[in-house]
Amino acid sequence: MSLAYHEFSIILERRLSIMKHHYVEVAEGYRIHYVREGQGTPVLLLHGWPGFWYDWCKVIPLLSKEADVIVPDFRGFGLSDKPKIEPVRGYGPAVLAKDIIEILDHLGLDEVIVAAHDIGATIAQTLAKTYSSRVKSLVLFNPPYPGIGARRFEPEVQTEFWYQHLHNLDLFEQLFADEPLAAQKYVRYFYEHWSGEKGTMEENELQFILEMYALPGAMLSSIMYYRARAADKTKQASVSSPGSPILHETSVFWGEADPVMKVEWSDRLGEFFEHVTLFLWRRQRKRLKGFSGIY
Numbered sequence: 001m002s003l004a005y006h007e008f009s010i011i012l013e014r015r016l017s018i019m020k021h022h023y024v025e026v027a028e029g030y031r032i033h034y035v036r037e038g039q040g041t042p043v044l045l046l047h048g049w050p051g052f053w054y055d056w057c058k059v060i061p062l063l064s065k066e067a068d069v070i071v072p073d074f075r076g077f078g079l080s081d082k083p084k085i086e087p088v089r090g091y092g093p094a095v096l097a098k099d100i101i102e103i104l105d106h107l108g109l110d111e112v113i114v115a116a117h118d119i120g121a122t123i124a125q126t127l128a129k130t131y132s133s134r135v136k137s138l139v140l141f142n143p144p145y146p147g148i149g150a151r152r153f154e155p156e157v158q159t160e161f162w163y164q165h166l167h168n169l170d171l172f173e174q175l176f177a178d179e180p181l182a183a184q185k186y187v188r189y190f191y192e193h194w195s196g197e198k199g200t201m202e203e204n205e206l207q208f209i210l211e212m213y214a215l216p217g218a219m220l221s222s223i224m225y226y227r228a229r230a231a232d233k234t235k236q237a238s239v240s241s242p243g244s245p246i247l248h249e250t251s252v253f254w255g256e257a258d259p260v261m262k263v264e265w266s267d268r269l270g271e272f273f274e275h276v277t278l279f280l281w282r283r284q285r286k287r288l289k290g291f292s293g294i295y
Contacts, residue, residue, distance in 0.1 A: 019060060021079070024106045026099050033079035034072035034103055038064025042109045044100070045071045048118025049222060050187045052078025054209060055117075070112070072103055074123070074225070078212065082221035091224035097126040104134060117141035119225055128246045138250040138273075142261040146242065147268030160260045163190070167226040180214035187213045196257030196281075242272040255281040 023031045035053050037060050045063075047055040053071045063069050073080040074096050083090055100123065104112065113136050116124040121143035128135045152161060166172055176183045187210055191201065213219050250273045256263040269276050 023079075024103050026102045028083075030075055030081040030083055030099075032072060032075060032081070032099050032103060034070055035060065036068070036070050036107075037061070038067050038069045040067045042112040043067040043069050044104075044112045044114045044116075045069065046100075046114065046116035046120025046123055047071075047074070047077070048116075048120050049077075049225070050190055050213060051118075051209070052212060054078070054212070057205075067113075068109075070103065070107070070109075072100060074119075075099055076221035076224050077218075082217050087224045087227035090228075092228040093122055093126040094130065095228075096123050096225070097130060100127060101131055101134060110134065111136045113137050113139065115139040115141075117143070119144075121145070122229075125246060128248050129244075132247070135248055137248050138246070140250065140252045142254050142258045143252060144261060145269070145272055147272050148261075148265045149268075151265060157262070164226055167223040168230050172223065173220060177220045180219075183219040184210040184214050186219075194259065196255050245272050245274045247274045250276040251279065252276060253279045253281060257281075 019035050019037055021033065021035055023033050025031050033053070043063060045053075045056045045059065047053060052073045056071050060069055060071060076082050076091060085091075089095075104110075111134055114124045114127060116138075117140070121140045122145075124135075124138055124140060125143070125145065128138060151157070158165075176186060188206065191206055191209070192198075195201065213222070252266065252269060252273075254261075254263050254266050263280065266278055269278060
């Protein structure tokens with residue numbers, strides 16, 4: 001059951017007080033929220049969908065002991081502004097990457113290590129290609145990348161990719177835009193279905209995420225990225241050669257339990273990343289195992 005707004009405001013304030021929260025106004029006039037903790041080598045953590053900076057809530061305290069950790073909310077997510085603009089113009093990877101660069105400029109950071117998953121991994125690759133000198137290295141988790149190609153459209157995987165098609169239908173607004181309880185049920189489904197290790201998330205942690213997505217406009221703004229990306233994904237499906245691969249040192253951690261980004265899709269990483277090491281997370285062994293070394 002959704003909390004009353006004033007109750008959620010109290011919970012939000014308590015959770016936010018645990019870490020240092022900041023905002024930067026980007027060139028378009030929108031405010032982008034980010035968490036910053038620690039000192040040392042700058043490390044940028046990028047979230048996925050359905051998430052926000054809180055994706056990394058358990059990583060930040062550990063990593064900040066040795067690094068300067070910056071964790072933004074992409075526009076349309078979390079505590080960042082949610083502009084009502086045409087998706088391609090306002091929510092594509094190039095736009096979100098530019099927002100990130102403006103955060104780095106604001107903080108006076110020339111170069112960062114970028115760790116990311118899901119849509120964050122796509123933005124990380126955009127940063128590496130478009131702003132190469134600003135990225136020191138990449139750490140990607142089960143990343144979407146062009147080498148997946150047309151396999152994402154094969155009939156047998158649509159039982160997992162159906163949500164991306166729904167996000168591009170007007171029906172989505174009718175189901176979720178003004179229905180906070182429905183939005184919470186929708187988001188809960190993915191956290192429970194996509195978790196490789198069931199039961200690892202505490203209910204109060206999940207409830208905080210659900211309440212964030214129940215806020216006015218939050219559910220709808222979070223899918224604008226998918227609408228901006230729809231045409232690009234079709235183009236990527238026809239990619240036969242990588243062109244210029246990403247040259248940065250890249251570590252890819254791929255969990256075999258991921259029902260969406262299938263582990264066998266890691267087979268073309270070496271074509272799209274010049275210096276990549278792949279690590280597989282095997283459920284049976286419950287530890288990381290290096291796989292194939294450097295391609």
